[in-house]
Amino acid sequence: MDSLDVVRVFCGPDGRYGNELGVVRDGAVLPERVDRQALAAKLGYSETVFVDDPERGVIDIYTPSAPLPFAGHPCVGTSWLLDVPELVTEAGVVEARQDGEFTWIAGRAEWVSGKTTRRYGSVAEVDALGILPPGEWIYAWAWEDEAAGRVRARGFPGRGDGIDEDEATGAAALLLTAELGRALNIRQGRGSQILTAPGPGGIVEVGGRVRLAPTRG
Secondary structure, three states, X not given: OOOEEEEEEEEOOOOOOOEEEEEEOOHHHXXXXXXXXXXXXXXXXXXXXXXXXXXXXXXXXXXXXXXEOOOHXXXXXXXXXXXXXXXXXXXXXXXXXXXXXXXXXXXXXXXXXXXXXXEOOOHHHXXXXXXXXXXXXXXXXXXXXXXXXXXXXXXXXXXXXXXXOEOOOHHHHHHHHHHHOOOEEEEEOOOEEEEEEEOHHHEEEEEEEEEEEOOOO
């Protein structure tokens, strides 16, 4: 598809890793939601975004199996790609900003549904986890350095749609930040980095590095 871009979101300090995101810049090529869902399943990224208005930042987000009102890594990646100050999602208006090598978006914990955070006693326990069984979206985490706000995390969607483990999950990071009430530096998956910061009025900022990636096929 000519209008498809792929980016890696929440790359590590060395520019590697990050979670792939498919962005269809011209959503008009697939106006029907059933067709968008079919393409998202075919592409197989953890999320695929369809841009319905690039100037206003109106987007529509899909996993391989279902639409999402809001998701963190699609919002960070799309705001970087479109270079817009805000995105309009089904959940609400997401403010976006650039700060050096990081792209930040602001969202609310109430926009995050169906995810459960689960604390473990050590980084080693998180690292030793196998793929968790389907049925519940689990964000497994442990303190790497509690005083510094450094967290080790892994995300298990549990949807049975081919994404057994999510490399980097902005919405779950946002939820954990809201629960803990403090800024976090999260190392997720193989080596992705997510930064978060709680703000006024229940807002949480989520930031990370974004890089272009090759499209599949």
